[in-house]
Amino acid sequence: MKKVLLVDDDVDFCEATKILLESKACEVILAHDGKEGLEKVRVEKPDLVILDVMMPEMNGYDVCVVLKADPELSKIPVILLTAVDQAIFRTTYTPHMGLMTEADDYIAKPVEPTELVSRVENVLNKD
Amino acid sequence: MLIKPSINMLVVENDIAILQRCRELILNEGHKVRTAESVGEALNIIQKQPGDVDIMLLSLELPGWGGMTLINILKKARSEILIVAMSTNCGEEAIEAMRAGAYDCIRKSFTADRFWTKMNRAIEAFRLRHQLDILSRQRQSALSKVRHGENLLAILQSFTDGLVVTDWQTHIVLFNTKAATLFGLTGKNASERPISECIASDELFSLFMRAINSDSSLASLMADEEPVIKIGERALRVHVYPVKNEGGTVIGAAGLFHDVSKISAMDKLRSDFFSMVSHELKSPLSSLLMQISVVLDGLAGELTDKQNDLLGKAKEKTKGMITLVNDILDYRRIEEGKSIQKIERLDLAEILQRTVELMRLSAEEKGIAIKCQIAEKLPSFSGDMSGIEAIFVNLISNAIKYTLKKGTVKVTLDKSGKDVQFKVVDNGIGIPPEDIDRVFEKFHRIKTEETRSIGGSGLGLSIVKGIADAHNGSVHVESKLGKGTTFIVSLPIEE
Incomplete structure (x- = not known):
């Protein structure tokens, strides 16, 4: 069973997404701000981190940069999630943002649940 | 012309002998001369021919109205006429005449030499006055030009x-x-x-x-x-x-x-407000979409048919709202001239293929087949990735939206002259002729019995046009009501 850490300050979104991913045979751990997320990555060593961008304490980009700079954690794939107006096309992976933070995928909110599941499976099955 | 060549003279004298003598002397020198024997006669000549008398030789011993009266009248009415007085003695009356404005006084017992000494001085004086007059008039007009310019400048400064x-x-x-x-x-x-x-x-x-x-x-x-x-x-x-x-x-x-700095600052404020509001809308909408989907998928317990039906509708409405928020954001970006964010070399075929695959599911749900034809070896194209994707998504999803069950949507990508041409052909409900010119207007939606149930913001096509324009391209539409619609986007290839 793959372990997924979902970091998002929107509790309702977390709750529903947890149920969705659990139905796809994932173990889902939640964190509600950037700092808590970073701590949980270190303790839980998840197989995937899903990071919301706009969060209190520490935003998703910064968490991602810290993760990717840590040799022990840099192998853990990261998917960035954001409702910030970034790309016209909602499900576009933006290479620029990805490069900047070395995230493995980039998903604009709101996302169709089936789309989220397929992106998650994609990243998890990469290796 | 500054120097007046010949002088027009008028001699006013009631003594005919003196009058004749003056006349002869003047004519001998080549000047023009007229004569009058009374003030009344003199006034007649002066009034009839204005400007025709330069120098007047005037006797101070005229009967009736005296010469003095004439001097006073002329100083007011015709100040340019130079007056030389004549009298027998050149006494008090001569001094009075010169005080009133006469230039000189000649004794009537003159010799030719004496006459001309005085007259030449008068002619010289007249000529000088004449030149001065012309010069001052010229200066006057130059001054008025300067003043005119000054006025204009004052207007511009204000x-x-x-x-x-x-x-x-x-x-x-x-x-x-x-x-x-x-x-x-x-x-x-x-x-x-x-x-x-x-x-x-x-x-x-x-x-x-x-x-x-x-x-x-x-x-x-x-x-x-x-x-x-x-x-x-x-x-x-x-x-x-x-x-x-x-x-x-x-x-x-x-x-x-x-x-327009102040207006621009307001625009920025408005734009920040837009971003903030849309973010505040998108976050709850994404939770809502996730929650409804999870329940619909039966992940929170089994649903009755009725619950399934109601929640299905709620999900559609939620997705409609998400599209609306995204459209508003896209449109605003185009209005702000930010529709091109980053120019890079694009593989149009790959982007289109990916877009079509994403749309295929929703098309098949409606029983619509998407046929995709992409020319091999398309020339290289540089543009904004998300913009081009938005063109593809908007036109294809429109075609699916406005095509009823069991229709076909044909998508082609090909080279046409110096353009890359993207074409979407459907056999859907078509556009009424009266609406065809307005389809690219923002918020314009066609209202018919058939379109009533179809949702949308009315921004999709204005977004497409905005992006095509930003790439120096164009969008073209052809449609037959009830037969279908064709949209053609032409994007110029770099040389």
Whole structure:
């Protein structure tokens, strides 16, 4: 069973997404701000981190940069999630943002649940 | 002409002998002469032929109205006439006459020499006066020109908009106070210097160059353009017009600058507000979508048919709202001129393929087949990735939306001349002819019985047009009501 850490300050979104991913045979751990997320990555060593961008304490980009700079954690794939107006096309992976933070995928909110599941499976099955 | 060649004289004398003698002396010298024997007669000649008398030889011993009366009248009415008095003694009356304005006095017992000594001096005086008169009149007209210019300058200075005028080499020839404040111009640093050296803006320089090099038809086209340029902290709306001489040749350009910094700041505020609001809308919508989907998928317990039906509708409505928020954001970005975010080399075939695959599911749900035809070896194209994707998504999803069950949507991508052509053909409900010209207008939606149940913001096509325009491309639509619609987007390939 793959372990997924979902970091998002929107509790309702977390709750529903947890149920969705659990139905796809994932173990889902939640964190509600950037700092808590970073701590949980270190303790839980998840197989995937899903990071919301706009969060209190520490935003998703910064968490991602810290993760990717840590040799022990840099192998853990990261998917960035954001409702910030970034790309016209909602499900576009933006290479620029990805490069900047070395995230493995980039998903604009709101996302169709089936789309989220397929992106998650994609990243998890990469290796 | 400054020197009057011959002098017109009038002799007023009731003593005929003296009158004749004067007349002969004057005629011998080649001047013109008229004679009068009374004040009344003299006035008749003067009034009938204004300007015809230069020098008047006037006897101070006329009967009735005396010579003095005539002097007083003429000093008021015809001050340019030079008066030489004649009297027997040249006594008190002569002094009085000269005080009243006569130039000189001649004794009636004159010899020819004596006569001409006095008369030549009078003629000389007349000529000088005449020259002086002409000169002062010329000066007067020059002065009035200067005053006219000063008035014009005062008007220009009172403008609350900046004004800069250049000659045909873009050297600054004139600017008003407002322009001086806007650009920090002073008479010393700006006069006769190229505008590019005084105001650092390539955009502005090219506007002046265009105005100077434009023919009249272009100039009138340009009048519609109102570019806003940034100079330092300020945002200025600029109009640059060609300045033409009387023959219609462009001799320079005049730029008018309207400070819109305050309006721009308001725009920024509005734009920040938009971003904030849409973010606040998108976050709860994404939770809502996730929650409803999870329940619909039966992950929170099994659903009855009725619950399934109701929640399905709620999900559709939620997705409709998400599309609306995204459309508003996209449209705003195009309005702000940010539809091109990043130009990069794009693999159009790959992007289209991916988009079609994403849309295929929703098309098949409606029983619509998507046929995709992409030409091999498409020329390379540079553009904005998300913009091009938005064109593909909007046109294909529209075709699916406005095609009823069991239709076909045909998508082709091909080279056409110097363009890449993207074409979407459907056999859907079509567009009524009266609406065809308005489909690219924002918020314009076609309202018929068939479209009533179809949701949308009315922004999709204006977004497509905005992006195509930003890529120097075009969008074209053909439609037959009840038969289907074709949208063609042409995007120029780089040379």
